Amino acid sequence: MNSPFLSTMARHFLAVAEARSITDASLALHVAPSAVSRQVALMEAAMGCALFQRQARGMALTEAGERLLAWLTAVQRESEEVQRQVQGLGPAAAQRLHLACTEGFTTAFMPQLMGRFRNQWPGARQFLRVGDAQQVDQWLQRGEVAVGLRFATRPVEGLRVVASAPSPIVAVCAAGHPLARRSTLSVADLVAQPLALPEGSSTVRQVLDGACALAGTRYEVACTGNLPSLISLVEQGSLVMLGSRMSVMHALERGSLVALPVAAPAFEQRRVQLLVGDGRAPGGVAQAFLDLAAEALAGIGGAEAGKVRPAGTPGPRRRGRV
Secondary structure (H helix, E strand, C coil), rough: CCCCCCCCCHHHHHHHHHHHCHHHHCCCCCCCCCHHHHHHHHHHHCCCCCCEEEEEEEEEEEEHHHHHHHHHHHHHHHHHHHHHCCCCCCCCCCCEEEEEEEEHHHHHHHHHHHHHHHHHHCCCEEEEEEHHHHHHHHHHCCCCCCCCEEEECCCCCCCCEEEEEEEECCCECCCCCCCCCCEEEEEHHHCCCEEEEECCCCHHHHHHHHHHHHCCCCCCCEEEEEEEHHHHHHHHHEEEEECCCCCHHHHHHHCCEEEEEECHHHCCCCCEEEEEEECCCCHHHHHHHHHHHHHHHHHHHHHCCCCCCCCCCCCCCCCCCC
């Protein structure tokens, strides 16, 4: 949709940023290349800095250009939503809902939640991005998604926690593993095992690193990969992984895996956070999804986790489970 709220300079800048070429942007805009070039020059003059680096094979955004692109993209998305509402579309017709979550929610929780939401809002279009915790935070902060779901151990600047629930990190092993009959594990028990851990930065890695530093011990990673790969590897019998009960819900239900608490405070402190960008008012479709998600988190927590509580409200000091 061509937003009437964006200036000619802004629309031409966005076109060049997407195409990385004056010529290709001019074709998309149906104007002469000289007109596009002039608008980009006017935008750079207004900003007082270079927004593009002119290269032999096109245009590359500078750091200033990247920041302007992120802001204008968010403005464009919000203005398009306002335009739809002004044009009198129904509450579910042509509604777009941009969501983000970390990988741990993709095995069961998020697909089930999106399915339930589709039953209630059949006209809504849902777009899910999956990334690490830092990416989810950035997408929310830039306004590229309306709702985010991630595991966290502390608040993040620029984001508002709509609801949260306990989600301790547990050790997960095959039902036939020698540790499977234990009631709890220590950090020393963990580091003595071949571990299967997620790639890159994650709350699992952060908490394990901190616990090992306190205990004066180290661990070695036997296998790394995405979550479905790790679950399959652990089901084969010899490996131990760390994660949440939520992430391995189906394997726990069919009895192929067992989840064991880890006797270290840091493992108990992690929570699920349902997030929106700070200062952003969710639209009707986003608010409806937030309400459904908060209800789902409360249901998964059950009696052991207690009720999902608004951010900043003290909760009972008991071990939770999500």
